[in-house]
Amino acid sequence: MPDKKDATNAIGLTRADYRGKRSTLCPGCGHNTISAQIIMALFELSIPPEKVAKFSGIGCSSKSPTYFLGQSFGYNGLHGRMPSLALGAAFADTTMKIIGVSGDGDTASIGLGQFKHLIRRNLPMVYIIENNGVYGLTKGQFSATAERGLELKHQGVNPFLPIDIAKEALIGNASFVARSFAGDSKQVRELLKAAFSHRGTAVLDIISPCVSFNNREDTLHSYQWGRQHQAPLHDISYVPRRKAIMLDEFKEGEMKEVIMHDGSMVILKKLEQDYDPTDKWQALEILEDAEKNNWLVTGLIYVNPEQPSLYDYLDLVDEPMNRIKAEDLRPSPATLEKINQDMY
Amino acid sequence: MIQDNVSGDDLEKGEEMRVNDFCMTVCTVNGSGSATANNTLLRAMFHMGIPVSGKNIFPSNIKGLPTWFSIRASKDGYIGRVAHDDIIVQMNPGTFKTDMDYNVAGGVVFYGDHIQIPIEREDVVVYPMPVKDIIKQAGVPRNLHDYMENMVYVGVVAEILGIGLDYIHNALLFQFRRKPSVAESNFEIVKMSADWAHENLEKRDNYRVEAMEPLKDYIMTDGNTAGALGAIYGGFQFCAWYPITPASSMVESLITFAPRLRKNPETKKNNFAIIQAEDELAAIGMVVGAGWAGLRALSSTSGPGISLMAEYMSMAYYAEVPLVLWDVQRVGPSTGLPTRTAQGDLNLNYFLGHGDTQHIVLIPSSVNECFEFGWKAFDIAEQYQTPVILLSDLDLGMNLWMTKRFDYPNQPINRGKVLWEEDLEKITQEWGRYLDIDGDNIPYRTLMGNTHEKAPYFTRGTGHDEFGNYSENPEVWQKMLDRIKEKIESARDTLPQPVIREFEGAKVGLIAMGSTEPAVIEAQDKLQHLGIQTDFMRVRALPFSEKVRDFINAHERNYVLELNRDGQLHQLLVLEHCDMTDRLTSLSYIDGLPMTAEWIIKSVSEKEHNYHA
Secondary structure: OOOOOOOOOOOOOOHHHHEOOOOOOOOOOHHHHHHHHHHHHHHHHOOOHHHEEEEEOOOHHHHHHHHEOOOOEEEEOOOOOHHHHHHHHHOOOOOOEEEEEEEHHHHHHHOHHHHHHHHHHOOOEEEEEEEOOEEOOOOOEEOOOOOOOOEEOOOEEOOOOOOOHHHHHHHOOOOEEEEEEOOOHHHHHHHHHHHHOOOOEEEEEEEOOEOOOEOOOOOOOOHHHHHHHEEEOEEEEEEOHHHHOOOOOOOOOOEEEEEOOOOOEEEEEEOOOOOOOOOHHHHHHHHHHHHHHOOEEEEEEEEOOOOOOHHHHOOEOOOOHHHOOHHHHOOOHHHHHHHHHHOO | OOOOOOOOOOOOOOOOOEEOEEEEEEEEEOOOOHHHHHHHHHHHHHHOOOOEEEEEEOOOOOOOOEEEEEEEEEOOOOOOEOOOEEEEEEOOHHHHHHHHOOEEEEEEEEEEOOOOOOOOOOOOEEEEEOHHHHHHHOOOOHHHHHHHHHHHHHHHHHHHHOOOHHHHHHHHHHHOOOOHHHHHHHHHHHHHHHHHHHHHOOOOOOEEOOOOOOOOOEEEEOHHHHHHHHHHHOOOOEEEEOOOOOOHHHHHHHHHHHHHHOEOOOOOOEOOEEEEOOOHHHHHHHHHHHHHOOOOEEEEEOHHHHHHHHHHHHHHHHHOOOEEEEEEEOEOOOOOEOOOOOOOOHHHHHOOOOOOOOOEEEOOOOHHHHHHHHHHHHHHHHHHOOEEEEEEEHHHHHOOEEEEOOOOOOOOOOOOOEOOHHHHHHOOOOOOOOOOOOOOOOOOEOOOOOOOOOOOOEEEOOOEOOOOOEOOOHHHHHHHHHHHHHHHHOOOOOOOOOEEEOOOOOOEEEEEEHHHHHHHHHHHHHHHHOOOOEEEEEEOEEOOOHHHHHHHHHOOEEEEEEOOOOOHHHHHHHHHOHHHHHHEEEEEOOOOOOOEHHHHHHHHHHHHHHHHO
């Protein structure tokens, strides 16, 4: 893996080719480290930036698509309505890699409906939730993922139980659910690479601390709490397709492999307990346990690489639909004559 | 059958035969399957060459509530609604008495003789029909009784009015195109009933039909089907929608026709996608995404859906995303009357969105025009890189109309200013997504998937400069918004122009839009007989053409006729022609039913009378 700044990837691009504009988020914001890992993941996957399209909703998280992939098309849509925007656009060229960036306000409140319906349709895209439990851009109100008992400067104490985005995704029949922590760059990156190889909606709920409004050491979305309570399910490594056949570095019994739809592989090295991310029941159980025990469970929680995607139902033409010639879009005069006859 | 806000002017009835000139209303119960019978009568008369229209007045209900189907036959070609009934076919005991109030003196009542309610009126001709007996005699299976009972009145009415049974047979074959044997079993009942009427009833009324010149240039269908076909011939590629009355049948037609007409001829794969969204918020989001990425995208909804779509529509206006949106209007505000018609969403649509928004709105008046505007809307949307809203209504969208045959589009598809890789390679000037290179306020756009290094840009609803970069610079903002206004302004004289129907020497103007056209034409002719000469201008697009100003200016008094409470078209005309407000008078009402010529005649004559007095 190239590690120097001027190193090139398999398609001859440097990391700089994947960068975007300078971030205007607060210094230390978890979202910036996620943007950096998106850049790294796509660089390492050697995906050309022009084959990626970026979408977002509204909020701090949703500003971040300008801060990576300056050479990709992007659309910053409306609050909670990035899924619909991305879905419509995706049909124009189904060869594109679609990435959506959302926040806990954007996804778990106004956008809960679109989030769950996107998952249900299983549109191939990477859906990142930069989850900090707080509204940053409007200066510090509770979000729906804020834990009960959280105290904020202007809001007092939160009396409500939180929405668990990963659990919502699982119950909504998501085909790929992961949780990570912005403080764990390597895991974020490896999960992103697996997500880009998934043919379906890949949900990444990433705890991404807000240094301005919700980073007190004893609160669930802070850096310190995350570092102290992170409980990785496994040590995850992504192996691209071309290397997947040469694996010999892991000992049998200590690892679990998941073969993705595109032939790449996710290697999950066992940590404290056995965990099978293809077992939905186990996934639900671990999320329940995590809630009870105050663990920040991270890693690939659930995956079904073969769940049919939205495209599988529609029998679309192979070429990108936005490149179909105008003259091929209009049926012949004879067909209209027949319709006229049929309506007499 | 619903109380009109003005009573019908019970036309003078002489003893002479009324040929091809009456309104017949069939009164049934929702869910009893009467639509097939009613459409059979309608199409049979249409095939006889008689100009007809059919209007279904139905409740927001699936089964059990009263429903009415009015068939108007007019040798003069008037196909607007009339408020009175010459003939009633009564199958519903529940409305037996009240429906009778709409029957004209000298009118006719056909009724199922199982309805044991005394008829108090002595000025109507009454024909009882032994519906149950005929069905029993024919040995119809019990589960089909309800449906077949309707064929009894088809047979009796055909016999008494003189509708040839061969026409009925053909119409049944049309109704049951895929099940000809069902057509035959229905026709058996029709024949038995007609025979019974021939033997047992003596014709005592004055209504009759006679075959006319065949209406060879016409077809019969509804506006929603026509709109869907328009989209197909306009090259639609993406549709996202959410079910709502009265718009659902448009996308359902799309779902029927698109797979037949829009497959790649070689691979047989679809070159379109239709997605039923979770709500209208998502439907419009999908359409904006698709339009942005270069697909010809549309949605179809009604007023409540439009309300939900407001935010994405204002973004599409400002981010300059082409798309097509149909509003098949029903009565609002709020849930309103979902199964009744109105023209109450004009202002909502024109200014849909917050901040300064002004959309291009096309207003078809006929089924044929639903088809024509249906395909043209995509060209306009992509030419001006903006949403185009098509304003239809329940009457136009869901009722069956005779209409001119659909004409094949007379101009090739215009995708507007789009740059692909080879275009960017050739271009020598600097390119920016919102940079006006040609000086016509319309920039060039690139589409997702374009791999040229100059192509990508970032789209946003927030302030952006000519290159799509985020900007809060006051000058940048002002310039951007002014250019978009100029762009929409420049469409005024390229959009469908008003249609004007003139009578020589008229000083009075009638101004209307959409589905009220047939009523206005009829009123215009009849007003002339009353000594009131009028010219009629039908507005077909917003923003208004210059010709609208010319028309107002050329008439001392202009009456603006529309189906809404506040006179919204009048409001817009006043807003844009404030120097001529004294020439504009609003005549509007809303009761949920299609406009009648009688109402127009009464309202305009009153105003004119007052003016001259």
